Amino acid sequence: MDSNQSKGSDIARMIWIVGSPLIFAVGVFGNIVTMIILSRKRNKPSSTTVFLSAKAFADLFVILFMLPRWWLVYLVGFDVRHIHNIVCKLQFFGNYFNGSYGSFLLAAVTIERALCTAKPYMVKNICTANIAVIISIALALTSCVIHGHMLIGMKLYEVTYNETAGTISFPLDSNERSTNTSAFIFDQYFDTANSTTEEWTDDLFAKIESNEEFTSINKIKVCWYDDPEYGQYFSEIHQTLSVTTFMFIPLIIFLVCGIVIIKGLRKSSKLQKSMRNKYTQISSKQSAFDDRASQITFTLLLVNGLFVVMALPALIFLIGRSAWVDEETGMTETQEIVWALVNMLIYLKHAINFILYFLSGNRFRRQVLELFGYKKNSSVERSKGAHANQLISVSSNYDLSLQK
Structure with missing residues (x-):
């Protein structure tokens, strides 16, 4: 949507003017800290860290280069797309590219978690950092192929x-x-x-x-666009393809993999209970492992759930736009307010993953606190860390690089 399409509802304008800087601050801070934590030497490179680092970078790009556009439009009436033809093309392309690429990455890490749960003894061969890098690059190229035509058509x-x-x-x-x-x-x-x-x-x-x-x-x-043939392709085929890659395909992956993860963890829990009866000496360590595995599952399901909740309103609005938005008069003030709110949810989706990692991941939270000078060094903590490392090498090949 070009900035000339906005009508200027006062409430919608305030939502953009006030909400955008808040999301910008949270998103820039959170995604930068996430990338710093995941790139630390103590966090061994893994498929999970690769996917989450790429996701944080894509989210940061959206916050830095996509969100400020509408803030400037509603604050001072200036649209960055109108600076130059190249800026117009790149900004349009970047908006669609990051939407699908971020969804692809979240789907990829969900599949990776499902494989780690269902086939824990094959993780070392399947879920490696090198393979994750290749997949991340392939997903980026796929997004370029899907949306690259806008660099010519717009x-x-x-x-x-x-x-x-x-x-x-x-x-x-x-x-x-x-x-x-x-x-x-x-x-x-x-x-x-x-x-x-x-x-x-x-x-x-x-x-x-x-x-x-x-x-x-x-x-x-x-x-x-000014070519009617390209306009027909963009409005019908490309928009349908964008909705499919942005929402429907990831949603199916989230549901299927979520079921696989839950079933796998239940099966693993039964196995671990039998192990406790035979090896009582690692009972406390196994409990710690169970907690950490549950944290991974909870974080992943929470991220996926919020993705659906935050993206679905905008999807519903766009699909039904032709039905409830009058073609002659455009959006009403109420519809403009709704459109502003669903857009805030979309941008918020790119800003809050750091908060989810921090709240649900003990190790991630501990490293964030250490990054800002808060350290809790005690023999108990060191002992817990040593026991956890022993447990990982003895009982499973789960990848706990983010939240050990």
């Missing part, structure tokens, strides 16, 4: 906008009218015009030339 150009009539016309050069069909797209994009016929456009230019019914005509910049 462009920055000027149109004429009549403030009094609320209508959009072709670029001012009337010689381009025979080949340039951008006005056919703007009628649905700006929610201002209702007709898309050649007679409508000829009539519009006639009124412009005679200044009839047009008292305030301005040039405005638009970052959008």
